[in-house]
Amino acid sequence: xxxxxxxxxxxxxxxxxxxxxxxxxxxxxxxxxxxxxxxxxxxxxxxxxxxxxxxxxxxxxxxxxxxxxxxxxxxxxxxxxxxxxxxxxxxxxxxxxxxxxxxxxxxxxxxxxxxxxxxxxxxxxxxxxxxxxxxxxxxxxxxxxxxxxxxxxxxxxxxxxxxxxxxxxxxxxxxxxxxxxxxxxxxxxxxxxxxxxxxxxxxxxxxxxxxxxxxxxxxxxxxxxxxxxxxxxxxxxxxxxxxxxxxxxxxxxxxxxxxxxxxxxxxxxxxxxxxxxxxxxxxxxxxxxxxxxxxxxxxxxxxxxxxxxxxxxxxxxxxxxxxxxxxxxxxxxxxxxxxxxxxxxxxxxxxxxxxxxxxxxxxxxxxxxxxxxxxxxxxxxxxxxxxxxxxxxxxxxxx
Amino acid sequence: xxxxxxxxxxxxxxxxxxxxxxxxxxxxxxxxxxxxxxxxxxxxxxxxxxxxxxxxxxxxxxxxxxxxxxxxxxxxxxxxxx
Numbered sequence: 329x330x331x332x333x334x335x336x337x338x339x340x341x342x343x344x345x346x347x348x349x350x351x352x353x354x355x356x357x358x359x360x361x362x363x364x365x366x367x368x369x370x371x372x373x374x375x376x377x378x379x380x381x382x383x384x385x386x387x388x389x390x391x392x393x394x395x396x397x398x399x400x401x402x403x404x405x406x407x408x409x410x411x412x413x414x415x416x417x418x419x420x421x422x423x424x425x426x427x428x429x430x431x432x433x434x435x436x437x438x439x440x441x442x443x444x445x446x447x448x449x450x451x452x453x454x455x456x457x458x459x460x461x462x463x464x465x466x467x468x469x470x471x472x473x474x475x476x477x478x479x480x481x482x483x484x485x486x487x488x489x490x491x492x493x494x495x496x497x498x499x500x501x502x503x504x505x506x507x508x509x510x511x512x513x514x515x516x517x518x519x520x521x522x523x524x525x526x527x528x529x530x531x532x533x534x535x536x537x538x539x540x541x542x543x544x545x546x547x548x549x550x551x552x553x554x555x556x557x558x559x560x561x562x563x564x565x566x567x568x569x570x571x572x573x574x575x576x577x578x579x580x581x582x583x584x585x586x587x588x589x590x591x592x593x594x595x596x597x598x599x600x601x602x603x604x605x606x607x608x609x610x611x612x613x614x615x616x617x618x619x620x621x622x623x624x625x626x627x628x629x630x631x632x633x634x635x636x637x638x639x640x641x642x643x644x645x646x647x648x649x650x651x652x653x654x655x656x657x658x659x660x661x662x663x664x665x666x667x668x669x670x671x672x673x674x675x676x677x678x679x680x681x682x683x684x685x686x687x688x689x690x691x692x693x694x695x696x697x698x699x700x701x702x703x704x705x706x707x708x709x710x711x712x713x714x715x716x717x718x719x720x721x722x723x724x725x726x727x
Numbered sequence: 728x729x730x731x732x733x734x735x736x737x738x739x740x741x742x743x744x745x746x747x748x749x750x751x752x753x754x755x756x757x758x759x760x761x762x763x764x765x766x767x768x769x770x771x772x773x774x775x776x777x778x779x780x781x782x783x784x785x786x787x788x789x790x791x792x793x794x795x796x797x798x799x800x801x802x803x804x805x806x807x808x809x
Contacts, residue, residue: 385748385764448778452771 334499336559339571341410342667343403343509345396346550347371347654350381351403355664356671359653359679360700369533371548371655372515390457390466391431396551396660397463397511398470404507405471408555408567414472415505415565422475422503423464424494425553426486426510428659428719430460430479433516463511467553475503483719484619485578486510487552487662492576494556504558510663511551523547526586528623535656536683537620537649538627538695545621548655552663554670571670574608574712577601586720588625592633595718599637608712610641614705615678615713617669620649621656626718631691633716646703648696652682662717673711676703736781736803740796743776744769756797763796773799783807 344351347365348358350373358365365371378387378395381402387395405411414421438454456462461479468477476497480490487510494508523529523545530544562569579601581594588595603609616638619630635642650665657664672679677700684697705711744754749763760766765773770793774785783806785793793799 383748384746388746388748389768449775452768452775456768 337495337498337556337573338559338562338569339554339573339670340557340562340567340569341404341406341408341555342570342670343400343407343553344550344664344667345373345376345400346552346657346664347373347548349375350399352552352667352671355654355668356675356679359650359668360672360675360677362680362682362699364535364653364682365548366533366535366546366655369530369546370515371546373550386470389453391434391462392513392549393427393431393433393511393551394457394463394466396513396549397425397509397553398466400509400511400551400553401467401471401507404509404553404555408557410471410555415567416561417504418472418474420475420504421473422494422497422506423467423473423477424480424490424497424506424508425464425467426480426482426488426490426659426663427460427463428481428483428486428512429514429519430481431458431462432514432519434458436516436518467507471507473507476506481659484621484656484658484661485717485719486659487664487666488715488717489578489662491554491556491573491663491666492578495573495576498556498558504561506556507553508556508663509551509553509666510660512658512660513549514658515547515549520547528586530622534683535622535651536685537618537622537652537681538631538688538691538693539684540686540688540691542622542624542627544623545651546655548657550654550657550660550664552660552665552667554663554666571673575602575604575606577603577605588629588718590625590629590632592629592631592636595630595633595716596636599633599714599716602714603637610638612706612712613638613641613645613714614711615669615672615703616645616647617665617672617713617715618647618649619661619716619718620651620681622649622651627691630716630718631693634693642693645694646678646696646701647693648679648681650679652680652684662715665717666715669713669715672703673713676705676711677701678703736807737800739777739780740773740800740803743773744796747772754796756795756800758796759794777803781807
């Protein structure tokens with residue numbers, strides 16, 4: 329089939345800033361150890377100070393969502409061996425970054441200024457900082473990436489959509505490598521109020537995906553960045569390959585603005601498309617990193633989607649949610665979770681769904697409750713995982 | 728330091744440039760915007776600060792002739808006095 333002749337796309341560097349700290353390995357180690365990052369019902373990146381990593385000018389020229397993305401990208405590029413020099417023609421290297429909301433902190437701050445002090449005091453940086461493509465623009469500027477540079481805005485699926493889009497751009501030859509991922513910093517009064525008004529946020533402040541007592545998501549912030557390269561080019565330059573993005577599937581529910589369709593039909597189809605794209609079947613899947621938001625609707629619909637897509641294998645594959653440790657990073661979640669998934673596969677560990685105590689009828693998959701465990705793989709040579717993301721507007725992306 | 732009438736203008740400009748990320752030891756009267764890495768977005772912010780603190784409006788055209796820190800201080804001081 330033509331699809332199978334597409335070039336392979338590999339991951340050569342990863343980076344993350346998450347509520348569990350600065351650094352991808354820190355996220356992995358702390359999650360596997362059962363640490364969660366909730367403070368007063370939210371999951372901020374409390375350790376993150378932009379000026380520890382960026383110059384005064386870079387800090388002022390970036391909304392927090394961009395700052396988080398830049399720092400995650402520095403880590404990813406360093407690991408890829410791009411620290412001193414780009415390995416390809418800069419016009420052949422792009423940046424595709426996802427965000428759900430963009431610079432909402434900048435928007436709110438400048439709106440306050442407009443209301444309180446009038447239009448002449450609104451910052452000339454307001455638009456360039458709040459625009460949703462500020463993240464990809466900043467990474468392009470910092471690292472000299474001159475190929476396709478744009479952002480993907482698709483709510484909580486944005487990180488996954490960015491990775492999938494980057495993979496496709498490499499496969500079809502638009503770029504040799506793409507720095508991709510997602511970033512979000514929406515712990516602001518307006519977004520808190522809006523999510524709370526629609527009863528999406530947990531009023532008790534607990535993120536316990538798939539547990540019968542779950543009552544909404546806990547909002548977090550952060551960024552995940554992956555360096556994707558054309559496999560042949562990466563091997564030629566002797567790069568260390570962390571993982572292969574072997575397939576991607578994406579669908580829309582055409583059902584409701586915010587609610588998922590209860591049978592998870594769209595999610596199931598995205599998962600099946602990703603598996604077909606990768607040339608694997610349910611028998612090959614060793615681990616599922618769930619979207620698992622801790623909302624009533626998502627966790628039920630996602631469980632249904634997994635059962636449809638994985639059939640008899642659904643009950644024997646470990647499924648866990650990173651959001652049980654770091655909350656919901658909205659447009660960054662798919663990227664940070666992809667980073668966490670890669671490290672889990674490398675370590676052959678299934679990280680836990682924390683806070684899981686009370687099963688619900690029908691939500692009967694193996695959610696890896698509370699403790700990490702060794703990951704059994706179908707093949708001794710490789711470990712294969714699905715990373716799910718779903719978003720408002722009802723979009724699904726699975727890679 | 729200039730005479731006291733320009734002191735506050737100089738202070739405003741210097742403080743603003745430091746906030747924008749220019750290095751303090753490089754902010755001299757002779758320094759060009761390029762030399763201290765100050766661009767058009769910084770100058771737009773500087774104009775807001777100057778208007779706020781000194782009541783002097785700097786329009787887009789005015790900036791064309793302002794190439795150095797000293798040019799800015801002199802322009803603002805002159806407009807403030809007129």
